[in-house]
Amino acid sequence: MVNRSSASTLGFALLGLIAQKARSGYDLRKFFSSTPMASFSDSPGTIYPALRRLERRGLIRGQVDRERGRRRRELFQLTPHGRAEFHRWLQRGITRADVEHGVDALILRFAFMDEGAGRTAAFRFLKALGKELGEYIPSLREYLNSNRPSMPLSGRLALENGILRYETLLGWTKAAMAAYRKEN
Amino acid sequence: MVNRSSASTLGFALLGLIAQKARSGYDLRKFFSSTPMASFSDSPGTIYPALRRLERRGLIRGQVDRERGRRRRELFQLTPHGRAEFHRWLQRGITRADVEHGVDALILRFAFMDEGAGRTAAFRFLKALGKELGEYIPSLREYLNSNRPSMPLSGRLALENGILRYETLLGWTKAAMAAYRKEN
């Protein structure tokens, strides 16, 4: 069986944007098509059903905005339950699986951290991510060293790119922590 | 309607590994669980149905390996059609959408490039990727500069991480091209 109550990555992205201010499906589509959050699809077949799922689970509620002379549109806002679920998502710990599976979802979480969970939580997140990366990167290096001779050049370079990506991320966590310290 | 003849990212990952040598579903699961390709799920409910789909489309064919004293297992290899489709995937151009949507699928493609399409194709890929990144990164910078004042710290840092990621990747393409030149 599958998680029936909470949301997917897209779901949390929508929750985060709606948490900032009430938005319509169209607003959200435009946001995805016109900002660096373009990794999410802006197609109506993705957005509108996702919003209905969030509504069905009681995480958001929509109300039709019927100002005269304006096109009909439906603005969504978080319910208290939605706000709580979103907050729980932000507060989740960081696992090896999170880091292995692709770091984009983690960065998405972090992007909403200040607004949704506060700066202390943001700092804690960075520290936990740094710790996890510090443990993961050596295992990648080890794999590279053991398999280097048998790997084709493009395969080796691809792996080196992965390692570089994680190392850059680790450096970024440190710079980001410094930025938080400076602000306080 | 949806692409019925070709494969998903997971499908191409499987094709690439099977192209290297004949493998069973179990081999592939172990590969995903024990190497840096851990971003793919190693669960049987993911792998076995994906293999059946590839088989149904005529991209791979399996034959049951029934050596006595060994457990029954089914080894898959590429069909000529599968090899051709895989090759076409490797040769695909690089679009803005590829870069925006997440660069992991591109790196996967590159990892198989030498074996599946040769070094000339690998070099061409790096050049095209570098060009696309060179055009994309400034648009991210521009967004950051326009929106910096209104962004919360964690949001701004997340975006900076994205830019840094693309810049690191651009640097890597240059180093990788140098590595190819040196080999020839």
Place this chain on the structure above:
DNA sequence: TAGTCCATGTAAGATGTTACATGATTCA
């Protein structure tokens, strides 16, 4: 002989994609 690893699968459901569809409003 009991536990572990090898090896393959199915079922139910959530999620996402592409394509198709509709109608109102604004603007040239």
Place this chain on the structure above:
DNA sequence: TGAATCATGTAACATCTTACATGGACTA
């Protein structure tokens, strides 16, 4: 008035996840 944009949706389908299930072979 015709095109573009605003705004929301459905249908069909592929894909993926989680959980459940089975049985043979190896090893302590």
